[in-house]
Amino acid sequence: MEEETTQENKELENNEKKEEKTENRELADTKLELEETTDRLKRVMAEFENFKKRSNKEREMLYNTILGDIIESFLPVIDNLEKAVEAKTEDENYKQGVKLVLKQFNDVLTKLGIEEIKTVGETFDPELHDAVSSIQDETKGEKEVVQEFRKGYKIGTRIIRHAMVVVAN
Secondary structure (H helix, E strand, C coil), rough: HHHHHHHHHHHHHHHHHHHHHHHHHHHHHHHHHHHHHHHHHHHHHHHHHHHHHHHHHHHHHHHHHHHHHHHHHHHHHHHHHHHHHCCCCCHHHHHHHHHHHHHHHHHHHHCCCEEECCCCCCCCCCHHHHEEEEECCCCCCCCCEEEEEEECCCCCCCEEEEEEEEEEC
C-alpha cells in the first residue's frame, strides 16, 4: 500500500508540475499578448496624435489660403482709399471720412493677422517684393528698396500680394 501511495504521490507531483508548467506557459503567453496589445495601443495613439497635428496644420493652411484669396479681392479697394486720402481736397470732413474707412479696413486686416510687407529701407527680397524699376544712387545700399508703388501683404508665411518697389543699385 505504501508503494501505491508513493506511486500516487509521484503521479500527483508530476501532474502538479505539468499543470504548473502549463500555467507558466499560459501566463507567459498572456504577458506576451499583453505586451503586443500595449505596443499596438501606443502606436495607434501616436498615429492619432500625428493625425491631429497634421489635420490642424492643414486646416490652418486652408484657412490662410481662403482668407488670403478673399482679402486679395479687397486690396484694390484699400489702394484706392489710400489714394483718396492723399488727394487734395478742400472738404476736410470728406477727407476725415475716407481716413476713417481706411483705418477700419486696416484694423480688420490686423485683426485677421494680415501684415503689410515692409519695403522702403529694406533689402530687396524677390519672395516679398516685385521690382518694377531700379535706380543708381550712391547714397543707398546694394539692393535697397527706395520707393514703394503698391503695398504688399502677407498672412503668416503666405504672400497675398507682392509689394511693387523701386530698387537702388
